[in-house]
Amino acid sequence: MISAVAVKETESTTNAALKSGSLKKVVVLGATSGIALEVQRKLAERGCELLLIARSPERLSELQADLSIRGARQVLAYSADLALMQSHENIFAFVRQHFSDFDTVLLAYGSMQDQKQSEASVEAMLDELNTNFVSAAALLTIFAADLERRRTGCIAAITSVAGDRGRRSNYVYGSAKGALSLFLQGLRSRLHPAGVRVITIKPGPVRTAMTDHMATATRFTDPERVGREIAQALERRSPDILYTPKIWRFVMTAVEHIPENLFKRLSF
Numbered sequence: 001m002i003s004a005v006a007v008k009e010t011e012s013t014t015n016a017a018l019k020s021g022s023l024k025k026v027v028v029l030g031a032t033s034g035i036a037l038e039v040q041r042k043l044a045e046r047g048c049e050l051l052l053i054a055r056s057p058e059r060l061s062e063l064q065a066d067l068s069i070r071g072a073r074q075v076l077a078y079s080a081d082l083a084l085m086q087s088h089e090n091i092f093a094f095v096r097q098h099f100s101d102f103d104t105v106l107l108a109y110g111s112m113q114d115q116k117q118s119e120a121s122v123e124a125m126l127d128e129l130n131t132n133f134v135s136a137a138a139l140l141t142i143f144a145a146d147l148e149r150r151r152t153g154c155i156a157a158i159t160s161v162a163g164d165r166g167r168r169s170n171y172v173y174g175s176a177k178g179a180l181s182l183f184l185q186g187l188r189s190r191l192h193p194a195g196v197r198v199i200t201i202k203p204g205p206v207r208t209a210m211t212d213h214m215a216t217a218t219r220f221t222d223p224e225r226v227g228r229e230i231a232q233a234l235e236r237r238s239p240d241i242l243y244t245p246k247i248w249r250f251v252m253t254a255v256e257h258i259p260e261n262l263f264k265r266l267s268f
């Protein structure tokens with residue numbers, strides 16, 4: 001069930017947009033994510049215009065107020081279940097009607113269910129693949145066609161270091177993220193001639209609602225740092241693949257080089 005929440009437009013009193021010199025209009029798919037929240041705060045401080053899309057109308061309203069106070073020039077919101085393919089047409093109709101000249105799309109939603117559930121139930125496994133890959137690829141296909149036609153803009157999507165190698169303890173989530181990374185790689189090549197950037201974002205473990213039940217969560221990276229690095233990547237020239245924090249590029253290079261014969265024996 002989709003419902004449009006009240007559209008709220010706010011002129012920033014800080015004039016941050018004028019100061020930034022490069023206004024951006026950003027659509028955020030999964031705006032209530034802990035990582036997305038931090039990205040949006042940075043973008044709001046720079047006076048960007050935002051269209052927030054997420055499931056909870058209540059949390060969207062709170063976010064609208066928060067980001068407006070922080071300097072966002074305009075904050076629109078739309079509530080929808082993004083994993084529901086039937087909702088995609090209505091989502092894009094809303095974008096076309098209220099935010100047609102957007103220049104950036106950030107895909108941030110995802111789920112990390114208990115891997116054991118996916119092992120025990122095909123339905124749970126397919127849900128996980130749908131949320132993290134199939135629905136994401138479907139949505140990005142719609143947004144990509146629009147940006148390609150206008151020959152401008154940027155698509156950024158949060159995948160994960162978990163997608164770089166299949167592990168015993170989370171290979172369902174990992175395979176969905178790995179598939180999304182491959183999808184983005186191909187999309188980047190397709191959109192390159194049209195001048196549309198595609199950024200693959202691969203965070204290491206981050207302290208958010210997704211991970212706060214984990215015993216080691218206190219050692220994970222602060223979402224503020226990851227949000228800052230993603231916001232910077234959206235604003236300026238950035239690598240096509242952003243590992244955040246950067247150390248994860250080196251960690252994953254090492255992990256990828258562990259021989260399969262040894263890797264299959266590791267229980268993590």
Ligand SMILES: NC(=O)c1ccc[n+]([C@@H]2O[C@H](COP(=O)([O-])OP(=O)(O)OC[C@H]3O[C@@H](n4cnc5c(N)ncnc54)[C@H](OP(=O)(O)O)[C@@H]3O)[C@@H](O)[C@H]2O)c1
Pocket residue numbers: 030031032033034035036054055056080081082083084108109110111112131158159160161202203204205206207208209210211
């Ligand atoms: N935290 C980490 O360690 C980590 C590491 C690497 C990559 N990532 C990825 O980073 C992204 C953001 O995660 P996070 O860490 O910020 O966790 P989070 O705070 O739990 O955010 C996940 C978000 O996805 C939304 N979502 C899930 N299913 C949805 C659906 N069907 N429709 C609409 N929204 C949906 C959730 O909305 P509700 O609030 O409505 O449930 C929530 O806002 C995810 O793609 C995640 O896989 C996270």
